[in-house]
Amino acid sequence: MIRFLIKGILRDRSRSLLPVIVVALGVFLTVFMSGFFKGVMTDMIDMNAKFSSGHVKVVTRAYAENADQAPIDLAILGVSDLKNQLQSAYPDMEWVERIRTGGLLDVPDENGETRGQGPAVGTAIDLLSPESGEVKRMGIQNSIVKGRLPEKPGEALISDDFAEKFSVAVGDEVTLFGSTMNGSMMFHTFVVSGTLRFGNSLIDRGAIFMDLQDAQIALDMEDAASEILGYYKHQPYDDIAAQSLTESFNARYSVESDEFSPLMTRLAEDAGMADYLAIAENMVGLMIFIFVIAMSIVLWNTGLLGALRRYSEFGVRLALGEEKKHIYRTTIYEAILIGIIGSFVGTLLGVALSYRLQTHGWDFSELTGNIGMMMPSVFRAQVTPSMFYIGFIPGVIATVLGNALAGFAIYKRKTARLFHELEV
Amino acid sequence: MKRMKKIFITALMTTALVGLAAQDADQILETVDKNMSSKNRIFESDMVIQGRRNSRTITSVSYSVGDKQSFTEYISPAREQGTKMLKLEDKLWIYSPSTDRIIQISGHMLRQSVMGSDLSYEDMMDDRKMTEVYSATVAGHEEIDGRDTYVLDLTAKVDDVAYHSQKIWVDTERYVPLKQEMFAKSGQLLKRTTLSNVQKIQGRWFPMNMVYKDMLKDGKGTEFRVNSAKFDQDIPDYIFTKAALKQ
Structure with a gap:
């Protein structure tokens, strides 16, 4: 059946092209932005560590x-x-x-x-x-x-x-x-x-x-x-290792009653760094969440348009005796395939652009020259292993969700009405 | 009609009393100025700076003429020996013998601490008579270390002043401040000074011990002990020149 669905997707481009483009675009943005933010945050943390806080x-x-x-x-x-x-x-x-x-x-x-x-x-x-x-x-x-x-x-x-x-x-x-x-x-x-x-x-x-x-x-x-x-x-920098290091040092050397005894702090405890680290950790998750919501709405509409266009097809398939449940299931399978194709294309583009920014950087010195934060003037993305799969999560989920919502129209289709429509 | 008369008399008396109080406060401040200010003066003093790790005593000799000219030479410890400061009008220069440089201090640096003490360069520079800078009102009477004092509230009447307002406790008999609190425009207490060991020198009362406390800093404050004070002396003019810094 999968082969049949793939043939359908490839041959009927009007059924698949727009959803694939939408998914690819969304996945590209998710993958690229996650690489970009990860790179900038890592550079910012690294710069603070080198100049000010150490690990x-x-x-x-x-x-x-x-x-x-x-x-x-x-x-x-x-x-x-x-x-x-x-x-x-x-x-x-x-x-x-x-x-x-x-x-x-x-x-x-x-x-x-x-x-x-x-x-x-x-x-x-x-x-x-x-x-x-x-x-x-x-x-x-x-x-x-x-x-x-x-x-x-x-x-x-x-x-x-x-x-x-x-x-x-x-x-x-x-x-x-x-x-x-x-x-x-x-x-x-x-x-x-x-x-x-x-x-x-x-x-x-x-x-x-x-x-x-x-x-x-x-x-x-x-x-x-x-x-x-x-x-x-x-x-x-490894926050868990740094935390255990500071705890062991402070237990051994730091005396609360002696204000001149040494105290070890880790990078995450430095002014504002905990926030940066939390942002760096949560940024990708947040972007996937936003993408799933936004893309689901877009793909729901795309699915609705598709369902309207395939109104007659669903009617004929129902007339030939195919069950509504089966039609709905094949639509979902189709969505999964479209999601995978779109995510693959989007991931490829996102990783490629991130890699380019990782090697060449993006000079923002004219814009960051007068800011008071310690941040790099050349922004670099960072290609991470997670970038190769994170795009598939929102890409597939959003397509399935969109089509699942749009697919409810199948259950409202009446065979009797089809013959009336065909007469017309 | 009778009632109107009563109100009029009460208002007249209140105005007169307020006027008298203001006059009293100004007169008190003027008498304080007569004790604290002079045509010129020469001080030999020790400044005891209490740090969080240790305390240091810095000995210096200073020459001042009015509030416009002042010259200080640091005598000890060895690290400070030969360091000199010259103030002319609103300008301040410091000479460092180790680098043989004369550095002018300006801008925000004037608010920095002098040698880690609770005194800023600005504090050291502002020697104007209080009556020139502040208008005063009497807030009441209080006793400090067994001595009766007038409590005066001072508010700046000029713009170029380090502290917008002050509260001072003036000995009612000797007309010398025994305590001073300096406030920012926001009302925040910035510094507190306690003055003691009041001695009569050349016909005027003068506090020989002063403890300055920067209320924005931790620490025990800075003690300023005047070992010798001479007023209205013959001070040669060349002392107040930049050439004297390198001599």
Whole structure:
């Protein structure tokens, strides 16, 4: 019977073409959008992990309470010991120290007096050790607009926007002014080795990237750091594994009554990240749900039109003695076949476009340049195994549902009326 | 007719009393200004900053002329030694000996804490007489540490002021504030200052100990102890120049 139905679908294109196009279009949108959102969300989470939250992050309990102010006076002391303990207890992760500080970036004139200045967001990472993976992790090399990476102590990278605004050239000096860990005034002059732009206003606005040791000297932070970030060496972020890691660490090292004891948090606990992760997880399900509802209504109408067109055919089949139940069943079988064909075509197109966006990306830098969220400026889709089957769920369900609703007309068909119609 | 007369007299008396109260408040504030402000002054002081991990004492010498010129040199600890601050009108420069740079502080940085203390650069810069900035009303009397005080409500009458309103407790005998609360326009309490160890210096009463507490920050506050205060001295003009910063 299946072969008979397939022949019917292929030979009578007016019966199948429109439903196949509708299903293929809907499935294409579902598959592509799920790949697109998955890619963008993954990139956004990844960017936050690389720049800000790590897969897990260790700070003091007092620092965690005021993390948005980057309070270096509440930084971790004895950071080398703690990092060594982390490395031996959790060897499958890479642990890195970072310092974040705010202040004023001041550009001197020829007399050493202020020529221009602006608020600065300082980030100190291990820029100079050959074994450090920080430059690669943060994509600093690719973000350099002018100059080069710092090669010796006392050199720093500054935001290209800031450099343009105050006409700072590579090789010029800038002074970072702020407070040390102990609250003293901090003045530290850096030579600009290069300028960079990440394409994100949150990072680019007055950014200065300096070497960790330079920052420790400037900020009186000997053997201290704002935070220790942990990254999985061989796998992407896994929330369940991260949760068990943070629980084991906090049970061992964190003391509630000691505000300077270390506290480990995971990526999902970082400001707003839990929402992003939940959106990333639920987006595909939500899209399938919307698609099933919307497509069912469209296909119901398509089915109704088809049923009207096949009004006479149903009448003849009933006159030849075929049961209404059988006609209804064959209509459903037809719908399943149309759903599968449409879903196949839609999935093929959706995966193809997603793959293209995965490899080439879509540059949105002009639109995302001034937003305050940490998100990538080039949007990339992500082709996942689930994309090869998720389209079939709404594609087939919507077609069957639409035809099942439209098919009720068969039961209203009267044979007696057919002869009357044929006479006419 | 009799009733109208009564109302008229009551209104007249109320207006007179309100006028007298305002006059009293202004007179109190003027007397406070006479104690707290001077033609010029030289202070040697310790600032004790209570951090969450430790406390630090910073010693400095400062020279001021009216509310327009001020020069401060930090003496100790070693980290701060040689750091100098110059205020001329509404501009502020800081000299750092480690970098040999003179940095001008402006904009939102003026609201930042000075050396981790509860005082902002803006607080340090605003030395204007209270009568120039605020209009006052007497809100009542209260006792602080066994001394009777006038409680004054101050409201800013100029725009360029760090605190929109203040409540101050003024010693009724010595006309020195013993407590100050500073509020934002929204009514939020921003800072509280308690003043003590009031001494008579060159014919004026002056509080030698001040504890500043930034109410938006955790911590125990910043103590400002004046070790030596000299008023109406001969201060050479060159001190209030940018050249003096590098000397």
